[in-house]
Amino acid sequence: MAQPQKVVLAYSGGLDTSVIAKWLSVERGLEVVTFTADLGQGEEIEPARAKARAMGIPDDHIFIEDLREEFVRDFVFPMMRANARYEGDYLLGTSIARPLISKRLVEIAHQTGADFIAHGATGKGNDQVRFELSAYALDPDIKVIAPWREWDLTSRSALIAWAEAHQIQVPKDKRGESPFSTDANLLHTSSEGKVLEDPWQETPDYVYSRTVNPEDAPDVPEYITIDFEKGDGVALNGEAMSPATLLAALNDLGRKHGIGRLDLVENRFVGMKSRGMYETPGGEIYARAHRGIEQITLDRGAAHLKDELMPRYAELIYNGFWFSPEREMLQAAIDHSQDKVTGTVRLKLYKGLASVVGRKSPYSLYSEAHVTFEDDAGAYDQKDAEGFIRLNGLRLRLLARRNRDA
Numbered sequence: 388m389a390q391p392q393k394v395v396l397a398y399s400g401g402l403d404t405s406v407i408a409k410w411l412s413v414e415r416g417l418e419v420v421t422f423t424a425d426l427g428q429g430e431e432i433e434p435a436r437a438k439a440r441a442m443g444i445p446d447d448h449i450f451i452e453d454l455r456e457e458f459v460r461d462f463v464f465p466m467m468r469a470n471a472r473y474e475g476d477y478l479l480g481t482s483i484a485r486p487l488i489s490k491r492l493v494e495i496a497h498q499t500g501a502d503f504i505a506h507g508a509t510g511k512g513n514d515q516v517r518f519e520l521s522a523y524a525l526d527p528d529i530k531v532i533a534p535w536r537e538w539d540l541t542s543r544s545a546l547i548a549w550a551e552a553h554q555i556q557v558p559k560d561k562r563g564e565s566p567f568s569t570d571a572n573l574l575h576t577s578s579e580g581k582v583l584e585d586p587w588q589e590t591p592d593y594v595y596s597r598t599v600n601p602e603d604a605p606d607v608p609e610y611i612t613i614d615f616e617k618g619d620g621v622a623l624n625g626e627a628m629s630p631a632t633l634l635a636a637l638n639d640l641g642r643k644h645g646i647g648r649l650d651l652v653e654n655r656f657v658g659m660k661s662r663g664m665y666e667t668p669g670g671e672i673y674a675r676a677h678r679g680i681e682q683i684t685l686d687r688g689a690a691h692l693k694d695e696l697m698p699r700y701a702e703l704i705y706n707g708f709w710f711s712p713e714r715e716m717l718q719a720a721i722d723h724s725q726d727k728v729t730g731t732v733r734l735k736l737y738k739g740l741a742s743v744v745g746r747k748s749p750y751s752l753y754s755e756a757h758v759t760f761e762d763d764a765g766a767y768d769q770k771d772a773e774g775f776i777r778l779n780g781l782r783l784r785l786l787a788r789r790n791r792d793a
Contacts (some may be wrong), residue, residue, distance in 0.1 A: 392501075392502040393413050393499060393500060393505065394420065396408055396505045396507075397504075397507065398423050399507070400432070402558065403546070406546055406555075407534050411534070413553065419502055420444075421435070421439045423436075425452065425455060427634075454487060454628060456631045458573060462487055464619050467673060467677055468619070469701070470678055470693065470694075471719070473705045474701075480568050480577060481513075481577050482513070484683070484719070485521060486698070486709035486710060489518050490525060501734075505533070506530070506533060511657065513656050516657065517547070518742035522553070526708035556611065567594055573638070573669075574667060575670060579663040583663070586662045595648065597647075599642060599645045601644075604645040605644065609640070610733060610736075612625065614674040615680045615730060618722070620676070628649055635669070640668070640669070641667075641671060644739070646672060646741050647666055656705065675741045676777050679746045680729075680732050684748050696721070
């Protein structure tokens with residue numbers, strides 16, 4: 388008798404992916420391998436092992452991995468070098484986690500001889516696109532199963548009924564409709580749905596989980612420094628830290644001062660608009676600091692070109708094209724620009740804001756001799772400005788004459 392085919396499932400240990408694990412076995416006759424990634428979501432992930440075992444999955448089919456350092460070092464920091472914000476605001480916390488999860492799904496599939504990978508993303512969202520485009524870029528022959536696009540469990544009550552019929556434990560708080568859904572990792576927490584679906588209504592304070600209300604934050608500002616080397620943060624307040632450790636420490640500071648809240652109506656790749664609430668406390672501080680060090684170390688032409696490239700780069704990540712050649716091309720240009728982005732930034736954290744208040748670098752292009760309002764000792768000849776203005780104004784004068792005489 389032939390062995391059943393294998394599937395590697397991105398498994399959180401929650402109700403939805405537990406139902407999916409059993410459904411893949413019962414309805415599709417597949418041998419299930421689970422993969423649970425610790426990306427710094429702030430929850431214990433080890434219970435996922437017990438839940439997988441309870442569904443009859445053997446230990447050698449259960450993969451639980453701490454990917455926090457790889458996540459920040461190889462995905463978050465490269466993205467931050469670009470100052471990426473989707474539609475000008477969103478720091479891409481969910482988007483940037485999906486290619487890493489997909490990478491490990493494909494690798495584990497190869498390791499275990501699995502024929503399929505599976506995920507719990509719905510057919511309405513962006514995540515299905517991100518998971519699958521990443522997987523196909525890494526293995527063009529991989530097969531993907533997306534149960535939410537196949538099964539007839541179209542409501543929460545149907546999902547719970549199916550779970551109970553198949554002896555899957557249903558947490559008490561899942562027996563009613565959740566007021567909103569969340570996704571979390573070391574970079575951010577996102578919330579959407581239910582109480583957030585009306586874009587006119589203010590986000591209730593109980594939705595926020597990673598930041599204090601800025602109104603309740605300390606009344607005294609806190610000053611910190613972040614050291615950068617070649618565009619990446621390496622130290623906080625003079626203490627050397629690994630990428631994940633640095634981001635975690637910044638998260639604690641951001642939580643305390645209510646920094647990083649964002650209420651956004653965004654354009655999903657699949658075509659609809661959605662309203663989400665994002666908390667990116669450490670990421671917001673880090674992003675402000677990175678721009679601060681670039682202000683004195685990047686040439687104007689390079690800085691402005693980066694700002695022109697950023698929306699395209701951010702859109703590629705949002706839409707799931709992390710492993711595309713165009714993202715890699717942009718990354719090469721961005722990384723090249725960071726060669727001298729080294730130095731220290733001082734920030735003031737106060738009631739929801741992270742403000743750059745100081746920056747210094749051994750590679751600074753800032754020349755006090757040229758910008759001073761005092762005697763510049765001949766560093767800049769102000770008479771040169773006349774010719775500069777006349778040359779730049781030539782085409783405008785020609786246009787004005789033509790229009791006047793027409």
